[in-house]
Amino acid sequence: MDFMELAMKVKKEGQAGDLEKFFLIAWSFWYRRNQFQFEGHIQHPQHTVDHALSMLKESQAIQGGCQQLLRRNMGWRPPPTGVxxxxxxxxxxxxxxxxxxxxxxxxxxxxxxxxxxxxxxxxxxxxxxxxxxxxxxxxxxxxxxxxxxxxxxxxxxxxxxxxxxxxxxxxxxxxxxxx
CATH class of the missing domain: 3.30.420.10 (Ribonuclease H-like superfamily/Ribonuclease H)
Known part of the structure; x- marks a missing residue:
């Protein structure tokens, strides 16, 4: 099964958020490979997955905070009287x-x-x-x-x-x- 078939299977059979996790973990392994290939840095696969999931949690926390901030601060505001x-x-x-x-x-x-x-x-x-x-x-x-x-x-x-x-x-x- 190639990468895209696997991604489509995750999308079809997975739960909400699984596809995002899949791509983030895939990117982390690609980055891990590049670290090894170009810098000789070796990282344990479990550390790679843990790091990817940690980044996902941080991203979700930031997005949640930004959405709350936008709801509170955004929206059309009227101009002063006469303007x-x-x-x-x-x-x-x-x-x-x-x-x-x-x-x-x-x-x-x-x-x-x-x-x-x-x-x-x-x-x-x-x-x-x-x-x-x-x-x-x-x-x-x-x-x-x-x-x-x-x-x-x-x-x-x-x-x-x-x-x-x-x-x-x-x-x-x-x-x-x-x-």
Whole structure:
């Protein structure tokens, strides 16, 4: 039985979480082999399994903590009175060679003032798609005279690129300059 057949058997006959354990233990043995092959380090097989299961427990604990933290801290928060909040997002559809951008503008009560989505020509980088979504949102708001505006996005890379000082010689640079 080859590796993939064994993995499919674990998926079919195992319990929840068994496939994750299977791949983690398999990776640990691959790593153990590389340690021996390239560094001459020998590790007992039981230690390899114990280490893999320990990593799994740590990962699950972290994921559980992160999910609780996200539930507590995440979610849309309204802007201050008299200010509108613009949320934007971009998505890539590589198999169709297209991207989509979405924009929603809400007031302090969460009431939707405006929402739109649009297909755009394909960009090569996810950050460029996020930047284009921001630009499209601003292009809708600025001509309407909306000056008190909070822009909220889910791309930390895009935020860092926008607030960074310096000039960019790329498509991202052009988008950032326009924003």
């Amino acid at each position: 509108l909040k613009l949320n934007t997002d971009g998505a890539m559809f590589q198999e169709q060679c297209k991207i989509g951008v979405g924009v929603i503008l809400r007031d302090e009560n969460g009431k939707v003032v405006m929402a739109t989505c649009n297909k755009e020509p394909e960009f090569s980088e996810p950050m460029e798609v996020e930047l284009l979504a921001i630009l499209r949102g601003l292009q809708l708001c600025v001509p309407m005279g909306i000056n008190d505006l909070i822009v909220e996005i889910d791309s930390l890379l895009s935020v860092n690129a926008i607030v960074a000082e310096g000039e960019f010689i790329s498509t991202s640079g052009n988008l950032i300059s326009s924003i």
